[in-house]
Amino acid sequence: MFDIHSHLNFIAFEKDYAEIIGRSFNNGIKGIINIGSNLETSKKAIKIAHEFFNKKIYATVGLHPIYINDEKFNLKKYQQIAKDSKVKAIGEIGLDYYRISDIKTQNLQKTLFLKQLNLAKKSNLPIILHCRGNQERPLKAYEEMLDILKKYPNLTGVIHCFEANWKIAEQFLYSNFLISFTGIITFSDNEKIKEVIKKIPLDKILTDTDCPYLTPKPFRGKRNEPLYVKYIIQKIAEIKQINFKKIDQATTQNAMKLFKI
Ligand SMILES: [Zn+2]
Numbered sequence: 001m002f003d004i005h006s007h008l009n010f011i012a013f014e015k016d017y018a019e020i021i022g023r024s025f026n027n028g029i030k031g032i033i034n035i036g037s038n039l040e041t042s043k044k045a046i047k048i049a050h051e052f053f054n055k056k057i058y059a060t061v062g063l064h065p066i067y068i069n070d071e072k073f074n075l076k077k078y079q080q081i082a083k084d085s086k087v088k089a090i091g092e093i094g095l096d097y098y099r100i101s102d103i104k105t106q107n108l109q110k111t112l113f114l115k116q117l118n119l120a121k122k123s124n125l126p127i128i129l130h131c132r133g134n135q136e137r138p139l140k141a142y143e144e145m146l147d148i149l150k151k152y153p154n155l156t157g158v159i160h161c162f163e164a165n166w167k168i169a170e171q172f173l174y175s176n177f178l179i180s181f182t183g184i185i186t187f188s189d190n191e192k193i194k195e196v197i198k199k200i201p202l203d204k205i206l207t208d209t210d211c212p213y214l215t216p217k218p219f220r221g222k223r224n225e226p227l228y229v230k231y232i233i234q235k236i237a238e239i240k241q242i243n244f245k246k247i248d249q250a251t252t253q254n255a256m257k258l259f260k261i
Contacts, residue, residue: 001233001248002031002255003226004180005092005128005160005208009034009044009059012212012223021052024226030252031056031261032226035092035128037064038071042081049086056261060089060128062116065096065109073112075119082123088259089157090120091128095141098132110148117152126258127157129177133164142168149175158258160208162196169196173204178258180206183216183224186235197239202250206258207232 003024008017024032034049036042036059045059061081063073082090093116095109120127133141142164149155158178162169169179179200185193197205209216209232211224216231237247255261 001029001227001229002207002252003029003209003211003229004031004033004158004206004255004259005035005182006032006211006226007035007037007041007213008032008211008226009036009041009048010212017048018051020225020227021048021055021057025055027227029226029229031058031255033058033060033088033255033259035059036061037092038067039063039074039077039081042078046081046084046086053086057086058088058259058261059084059086060091061087062091062093062128063112064092064130065094065112068105068108068112073115075115078116078119079123082119082125087125088261089126089128090116090123091157092130092160093117093127094130094159095145096130096132097134097137097141099134101134101136106144110144113145113148117148117155120155120157121152127155129157129159130161131159131164139164139168146171146175149177156258158206160206161210161214163193164196165192166195166199169200173200178204178206178254180208181232181236182208182210183214183220183228183232185239186216186231187220194239197236202242202246203254205236205247205251206254207236207251
């Protein structure tokens with residue numbers, strides 16, 4: 001079991017992240033990647049990774065599109081921290097059009113995204129993609145992201161918390177990206193996502209909790225944590241009709257390979 005996208009660096013875990021890391025590794029978690037969403041949380045992710053230097057706990061650095069108006073992106077500062085030995089990717093970066101329909105803000109997000117793709121290219125690191133559409137046009141953000149990624153054929157990485165259809169999934173796979181699923185897949189039976197999970201090859205799947213958010217069933221509504229990645233693997237196993245162990249092994253191996261662990 002590998003949680004490729006957690007936020008133990010967030011305030012929700014300020015008091016007990018060490019305890020949570022302890023029980024994760026004692027109960028079968030093989031690795032955790034804490035994801036930065038701005039400069040402060042990126043630095044915190046690195047700090048936690050070093051506190052547990054002998055464990056497979058890593059960090060990513062990046063500015064999330066929702067913080068476009070809260071932080072001015074400073075390339076030099078991110079470039080600097082990206083050099084840390086515990087940093088395994090640039091992220092989470094991407095496009096988030098949820099509740100944002102004005103083109104101006106969407107364009108600002110695209111500019112920020114491009115800057116960070118260049119950072120990933122220069123740092124020679126994979127990327128963690130965040131993509132969310134709005135209700136009127138749920139696929140627009142995905143389509144625009146794919147268009148941008150075409151200009152970076154040498155980049156690789158993962159799109160986390162995937163919520164689009166198989167047609168979009170195929171294009172990410174074709175562009176050399178893996179696809180990761182969160183606890184959302186346990187909430188209800190969404191035929192589109194089920195189709196993606198059924199069709200996706202085993203060597204292209206990853207799992208992420210996005211904790212403290214998106215807690216899977218049966219703990220929905222409570223604070224999420226890396227250990228609950230188990231319920232996501234269980235759901236994937238059920239949909240693919242492959243046993244738990246195989247999905248567990250595949251997702252763990254895929255994470256180690258992608259992040260060069
Ligand atoms: Zn996240």
